[in-house]
Amino acid sequence: MPVIRLPALMRSYTNGQTLIPAAGRTVRQVVEELFNQHPALRPHLSNEKGELRAFVNVFINQENIKVLNGLDTELKEDDQVLIMPSITGGSASW
Secondary structure, three states, X not given: OOEEEXXXXXXXXXXXXXXXXXXXXXHHHHHHHHHHHOHHHHXXXXXXXXXXXXXXXXXXXXXXXXXXXXXXXEOOOOOEEEEEEOXXXXXXXX
């Protein structure tokens, strides 16, 4: 079963878990399974249309799904899916 890896900053939405097994054959399916297991994550990672937010990057075994088949990329049993929201903010003036 594929495993989803989340950064530590998302732990508060997953009961402290950073590795979450999620059933599915595609990235889309495992992300939906993640949201079913941990509904508090959904508004932080997806928009009101149900699409992943633009600042959310997804990798399969360190390869960005944007260069693969996006959310429809097929997964193997031992794949790790890393969901990494981009960190932005701050100010140009110090």
